[in-house]
Amino acid sequence: MTARCNGRCRTCLWRDPRLTELDTETVKWLYAEAGHAGVAQLVVWGGEPLLRQDLPELLLAARRAGLLTTLITNGWFLDARWGELHGLVDALILSLDDIGPAHDALRGLPGLYERMEAFATAVRDDPLRPTLLVNTVLSTLNRGALARVAPVAARWHAGLYFCPMETGFVTAANVDAPLADMALPAEEIRAVARTAVALKAAGFPILASRPYLDLLARDPKLRDYTCRAPRARLTVGADGLARDCSDIDRPLADVRELRAAGEPLSRVFRLPGYRRMLERSRTCTKCNNPDVIELSWLWDFRPAMLRKVAELTSL
Numbered sequence: 001m002t003a004r005c006n007g008r009c010r011t012c013l014w015r016d017p018r019l020t021e022l023d024t025e026t027v028k029w030l031y032a033e034a035g036h037a038g039v040a041q042l043v044v045w046g047g048e049p050l051l052r053q054d055l056p057e058l059l060l061a062a063r064r065a066g067l068l069t070t071l072i073t074n075g076w077f078l079d080a081r082w083g084e085l086h087g088l089v090d091a092l093i094l095s096l097d098d099i100g101p102a103h104d105a106l107r108g109l110p111g112l113y114e115r116m117e118a119f120a121t122a123v124r125d126d127p128l129r130p131t132l133l134v135n136t137v138l139s140t141l142n143r144g145a146l147a148r149v150a151p152v153a154a155r156w157h158a159g160l161y162f163c164p165m166e167t168g169f170v171t172a173a174n175v176d177a178p179l180a181d182m183a184l185p186a187e188e189i190r191a192v193a194r195t196a197v198a199l200k201a202a203g204f205p206i207l208a209s210r211p212y213l214d215l216l217a218r219d220p221k222l223r224d225y226t227c228r229a230p231r232a233r234l235t236v237g238a239d240g241l242a243r244d245c246s247d248i249d250r251p252l253a254d255v256r257e258l259r260a261a262g263e264p265l266s267r268v269f270r271l272p273g274y275r276r277m278l279e280r281s282r283t284c285t286k287c288n289n290p291d292v293i294e295l296s297w298l299w300d301f302r303p304a305m306l307r308k309v310a311e312l313t314s315l
Helices: 024-036 055-064 078-085 100-107 112-122 145-155 186-201 210-218 255-260 265-270 272-281 290-299 303-313
Strands: 041-044 068-073 091-095 131-138 159-164
Touching: 024 055, 024 255, 024 265, 041 055, 055 068, 055 078, 078 112, 100 112, 131 145, 145 159, 145 186, 159 186, 159 290, 186 210, 210 290, 255 265, 265 272, 290 303
Parallel strands: 041 068, 068 091, 091 131, 131 159
Antiparallel strands: none
């Protein structure tokens, strides 16, 4: 939704205040088209999406298009803006990479953790409370954070995701990884997987499935899966470019051009570039996020992923 952000995370690949964002009406058109194309869910992220003043209007448009709405935020503006968003968000994902001042330092926002704590406490008994999730990105900057964050997620009645940090973007040639020096080494990732298994067994709300944790422990580079994610989702950047996840340098289409030409969003799914992306993805294992891997397993109807869907609906 935006590449602007009030945070200053050293691990971020997406902050770009120079990028020209889609205007309100084009975003509303995009969401309506997504609904017509059969898309089930909208995930709004950034940058920091609460910097968009039209966010309530856009989420309302998504709701009217029949989309389930998920919002990912650093939490800084939630207290000020939640009144406008109340009832428009089905799932809220809070980015939490550590606790207390350590988290504030990682984000470059003193007082952020206290704001998040206050918000999570305030909405705990709200009948319109969205499904609350926490996402923790692991790097050399927050070693051991998973064990510290897990009790917080439990106290907030939130599910907890974690993932090794993304170090760069996939291009046709390879992965351009400018942040590789901050990535955890393989042995530490294996240790994280073991920690996650222990936390999950102890009743903490770790949402990563056991198959994912086993894969992470066995192969921290996560090469042993067949990617199906591009078949199940479409990523549109804040600039309106539909991304080819296998080649970030060559977008599939520009939604502004589609709208101007009177073409539906579903046109993207018939483009040769889209078909090539699906073909390349079958042998691509460059992503390390659990959402990519577990979504791929869900596409293949693995029983463990069907159980996970049931788990998520109970949060």
